Amino acid sequence: MPDIQDFICGGYFITKYVRDYAREGRPELPCPLVSLSRCVNDNFFPDDWAIDWMGDVDADSIGHAAAFGIDPAVLPAMSKEIGKTIGNEIGFPNVCRSLNQARALLAKYYLQSEDLLVLGIGLAPEFRAELLAKAALPKGTVQAGVYEMITSGQALSTGATVLGSDLVNLDEFGPMLQHSFLCNSLEKKYRDEFDITLNQFGLIADHDAACKCAILTNDVKTGAEPGYWAAWRIVSYPLS
Helix, strand or coil, rough: CHHHHCCEEEEEHHHEEECCCCCCCCCCCCCCCCCCCCCCCEEEEEEEEHHHHHCCHHHHHHHHHHCCCCCHHHHHHHHHHHHHCCCCECCCCEECCCCCHHHHHHHHHCCCCCEEEEEEEECCHHHHCCCCCHHCCCCCCCCCHHHHHHHHHHECCCEEEEEEEEEEEEEECCCCCCHHHHHHHHHHHHHHHHCCCCCCCCEECCCHHHHHHHHHHHHHHHHCCCCCEEEEEEEEEEEC
């Protein structure tokens, strides 16, 4: 099993465990889940709801803020502060460029939740060239923060607990991690093709097995959403 510093860092994320994902007819899915997919998990900080130039403060942004224990009264000022950092300190739309930065945001905005997580994601080096070739957006377009991180080539920070590997794509229509293998119930195909089952976090424990699943998912015959699918090694860090 590779060491976490063997992986290229795709960024750090402030997020939460997923407890409300639909599991009807899918008893193999644990609760809670861990996911970096915006289809499965809608709780990230920051994200488009916390960026002033993405829209005004509304009921949706207030709801997202509440999930992190943020007082709605601070949202206007906070969203202006966050908006200035996007594309600089923070990769669009929710990618912290360092572990220290993620922890600083936790402290600065007093984020609170019993389900709070600071996650890092890593890509095996042998897939770097393929991702950079296939997931690049046109010139003049805001690149995904994850894409920028993979371009930089830095290693994941030490001191993490490995949770498993996630299959999430870089959506070809937008600069972000978007669809999960769960969107198309591909866990069943992985089980049938490779005898792979999910661990207690809803992830694939063995990274080599997850890489085989990524290759399968990128095959157009599989019918997964457009974009580049990668096996991301997911690690969890202490909050401070």
